Amino acid sequence: xxxxxxxxxxxxxxxxxxxxxxxxxxxxxxxxxxxxxxxxxxxxxxxxxxxxxxxxxxxxxxxxxxxxxxxxxxxxxxxxxxxxxxxxxxxxxxxxxxxxxxxxxxxxxxxxxxxxxxxxxxxxxxxxxxxxxxxxxxxxxxxxxxxxxxxxxxxxxxxxxxxxxxxxxxxxxxxxxxxxxxxxxxxxxxxxxxxxxxxxxxxxxxxxxxxxxxxxxxxxxxxxxxxxxxxxxxxxxxxxxxxxxxxxxxxxxxxxxxxxxxxxxxxxxxxxxxxxxxxxxxxxxxxxxxxxxxxxxxxxxxxxxxxxxxxxxxxxxxxxxxxxxxxxxxxxxxxxxxxxxxxxxxxxxxxxxxxxx
Amino acid sequence: xxxxxxxxxxxxxxxxxxxxxxxxxxxxxxxxxxxxxxxxxxxxxxxxxxxxxxxxxxxxxxxxxxxxxxxxxxxxxxxxxxxxxxxxxxxxxxxxxxxxxxxxxxxxxxxxxxxxxxxxxxxxxxxxxxxxxxxxxxxxxxxxxxxxxxxxxxxxxxxxxxxxxxxxxxxxxxxxxxxxxxxxxxxxxxxxxxxxx
Numbered sequence: 001x002x003x004x005x006x007x008x009x010x011x012x013x014x015x016x017x018x019x020x021x022x023x024x025x026x027x028x029x030x031x032x033x034x035x036x037x038x039x040x041x042x043x044x045x046x047x048x049x050x051x052x053x054x055x056x057x058x059x060x061x062x063x064x065x066x067x068x069x070x071x072x073x074x075x076x077x078x079x080x081x082x083x084x085x086x087x088x089x090x091x092x093x094x095x096x097x098x099x100x101x102x103x104x105x106x107x108x109x110x111x112x113x114x115x116x117x118x119x120x121x122x123x124x125x126x127x128x129x130x131x132x133x134x135x136x137x138x139x140x141x142x143x144x145x146x147x148x149x150x151x152x153x154x155x156x157x158x159x160x161x162x163x164x165x166x167x168x169x170x171x172x173x174x175x176x177x178x179x180x181x182x183x184x185x186x187x188x189x190x191x192x193x194x195x196x197x198x199x200x201x202x203x204x205x206x207x208x209x210x211x212x213x214x215x216x217x218x219x220x221x222x223x224x225x226x227x228x229x230x231x232x233x234x235x236x237x238x239x240x241x242x243x244x245x246x247x248x249x250x251x252x253x254x255x256x257x258x259x260x261x262x263x264x265x266x267x268x269x270x271x272x273x274x275x276x277x278x279x280x281x282x283x284x285x286x287x288x289x290x291x292x293x294x295x296x297x298x299x300x301x302x303x304x305x306x307x308x309x310x311x312x313x314x315x316x317x318x319x320x321x322x323x324x325x326x327x328x329x330x331x332x333x334x335x336x337x338x339x340x341x342x343x344x345x346x347x348x349x350x351x352x353x354x355x356x357x
Numbered sequence: 358x359x360x361x362x363x364x365x366x367x368x369x370x371x372x373x374x375x376x377x378x379x380x381x382x383x384x385x386x387x388x389x390x391x392x393x394x395x396x397x398x399x400x401x402x403x404x405x406x407x408x409x410x411x412x413x414x415x416x417x418x419x420x421x422x423x424x425x426x427x428x429x430x431x432x433x434x435x436x437x438x439x440x441x442x443x444x445x446x447x448x449x450x451x452x453x454x455x456x457x458x459x460x461x462x463x464x465x466x467x468x469x470x471x472x473x474x475x476x477x478x479x480x481x482x483x484x485x486x487x488x489x490x491x492x493x494x495x496x497x498x499x500x501x502x503x504x505x506x507x508x509x510x511x512x513x514x515x516x517x518x519x520x521x522x523x524x525x526x527x528x529x530x531x532x533x534x535x536x537x538x539x540x541x542x543x544x545x546x547x548x549x550x551x552x553x554x
Contacts, residue, residue, distance in 0.1 A: 265548060276440040277444070278439075289548070298444075349543060351539060352542075353539055354526050
């Protein structure tokens, strides 16, 4: 299976200013808006890990809240597919002053009110469009509707052998409009757009990142990084949801659907290029699967490049960077270098205890 | 009690001709092939076992029936501490299995020991002979006592001759001759004990 490179090559469902914003805090992609978290979870199958907690209120920690932290693979997948951009934030943010807090709170209230206003305007517009379409046919359409209703009543009377009711009582009430297709151009599930610019521009120190790897988000860099990302992509493209696997002894947990509904079916072990598979490891992975009611999933990734070729590619990249510095070009722009298309394949094998022996 | 063991079973300690050829071609798997073959035959009670080398892979496998109505299944014997197994090996093994034709599958080896049914049958025959000449022969209990001239409970067994090409068992043999078996299936196959949701 060959795929495009790791640059944002496909336009994706979001284009230009409509990209979601993932805020980069100390190299970790975070989502601070509930709407963005909902879109990622429901539309793109990216769930992340909710990290918001109130240390002083322990009962609140049963169900954590915003922000959602994304893994490197989830972050990279969103950026590479053109769904999101990374907005780097300062890691040493000062505590806000009282005036900042009241000002930000007021901004948040205004924003929520504008969302609600747009939502109600959207609903009113849809109802008005439906009403117009209903009355568009005029008198002719009304007569047709009445004839249809009459025919239906007669049919029911014949079927049930009951005395016919007066046709006038079967008229469709003008207050019951027929079902109409939505004319909204936006996604019917999410009635309002998510702004693409950071809400607090003073907190950022660099342009949004749209191509990877980047010096502020150096992933994927090594062969193992590429193996992890390509395995994530291959599983995600097959409709699986990916969760964190270290507590079950693997890189990922693979769910057949939403993790809020299903248990994971697999724990993955990613093998890079042609590294050896030790039988003792097969026993360990198999035992782990049996004990946790999952199967092991061996993900054998290969880009058909040897170590020698990898070293040569790294050396070429270092020489290119040195040239950038020498010529005094904008290093920040050059950070977002475009990787060429990379061929790779991921083969999957499911591992379980044989149930005998 | 004497039970006549017919000479058509193999000596479990001696190597068969099939094994000798495979071991010469795949010396890494010599011990595991020997141990796994006997473990499958005598302990796990598989039938119709045979050993062969998969073409162009350098790996030997054992084919046999877990149950005779199920397809032939492949078992890959491995020593515990080998580092020879790689993703390319798995790919080659599955490709070779896919390409394996019926003509390439050797004949099944004779059993290493008679089955319980066979022993019962021989005991029955022995009892009939002893009843004829008046001598008493203590053998296994006769399951058809009181049921003279009744037909066998089950008809002739149907043997499935197809080969499961998408799944292999890996038989990992340790230094104390313990064999552990794991199932390796090509592709993404959910665990059997998880119901569909």
